[in-house]
Amino acid sequence: MxxxxxxxxxxxxxxxxxxxxxxxxxxxxxxxxxxxxxxxxxxxxxxxxxxxxxxxxxxxxxxxxxxxxxxxxxxxxxHDGTWTSSGGSFRLAEQLGFDLVHEANRRLQADGTLRYLEVGGGWAGLKSPASGSSRDIAGLAKHFERDLGQSVFLHFTNLTQWHADLPKGIFEHPYVTAAGLPVLDTQGIPPGTVGILYSQAAAYFETDVKSFLAAAAALLCPGGLLIFNLRPEYVGLVSDCAGTGGLTMRKSCDLGGMNGVVVAFEKQPSLKKGRAAVVDMTGMKSLRAKQYPAEKGRPYASNQR
Structure with a gap:
């Protein structure tokens, strides 16, 4: 190891x-x-x-x-680190009421092409067969099997390499951090081409949330959907940065515990519309202050990957 x-x-x-x-x-x-x-x-x-x-x-x-x-x-x-298992499900998106398969279908029909990116996919449901009810990138791959590599392209990043071989149209990008997403421009993902960007845990552990948000906003196409979870102490920072990247918040949910705050943003076609994100996030920040007054400024510990 x-x-x-x-x-x-x-x-x-x-x-x-x-x-x-x-x-x-x-x-x-x-x-x-x-x-x-x-x-x-x-x-x-x-x-x-x-x-x-x-x-x-x-x-x-x-x-x-x-x-x-x-x-x-x-x-x-x-060992001095906490052992964890990986998975890569869409559970956090579903907590916000988003069906990513439905979202992917809608975007493919509207645009004629779909590029999905998951930050920190781990197994991504691809190394172990997904169950019939499982909702993950493997489910997307099965759903769009005939379109993979033609109009549908599925990407996921990891800190290490998990897969030696993948089906056509599915790409792993190993050794990429959440803040380091700009490197994907050299690996087949041009800026402004991602329709859905999702992270269940990798962004949560990113200490440079500002760089992650800027990179995610640059990768998203107009109308692109960004869903990720973050630590409560980063809510204010996300609020300040979202509008700059042209991101408007659509939904948020405080799951508490090791899942933190889950947010969904939409990339606007112009930066002027991004100001709405600051207003929405400020409201969520106030809600957090009322619910968790003792957590303000306190590091948020988690052992989830």
Missing amino acids: FIAAARARKLILRNLEAIGYEPDEAAWRSIRMGVKRDLQAHRLRPNVPIPSRRNPVRYLKAMFRETGSIYDTLVSFL
Whole structure:
């Protein structure tokens, strides 16, 4: 794992250098932990609930069941990072009332083409067969099977590489951080071409939310949909930055716990219309202040990937 982690960090830095981006100490520490979580999650099945190590018996049983190795189980128990499983479902979007399959259909019919981008896709539902009721990028791939590579293009980023081979029209972009999305311009995603940009957890762990929002806004086409979750202490920053990128908030939801605040933005055709985003987000900020007065300025901890 140590060699793989070192290689991933090196390639992440190479991608960041390509766009002239230098992460600060806090961002680099978060990236290092993210790489570690990615590599840990490679060993687990998608969407596996891992008990807290505060309950060692349950934790050890679960990890042994997943890894099949006493050594790996004991090492994971002594490891300084929290082991997590990956999945990549549309659950957060559905909490806001968005059916991404329906959204994708509508955009394809209106524009004649669809480019979907998921930040931090992990397994993305592609390494393990999705169930019939599963809503994830694999579900999109199945739904648009005949259009993949022609009018439908599905992309997802990761901090490490998860897939050696993917079907036509589906692309993984490894070693890419949420703030480092501009590098995708050199990997087949021109600015202004993404119809739906979604992140279930990667953006949540991004410390440079301002750079992520600017990059996401640049990638979205007019009318493009952006859905992601963020830590409560970043609500004010998102409010300040959204209008600058021409983003208008459509919906928000405070799920609490490790899911934080989930928001949906729409890219406007002109920056002038982006001012509405600031008004909407300010309202949400006031709501947060009333609900969680003690959290103001306090770091928001999470062990979810």
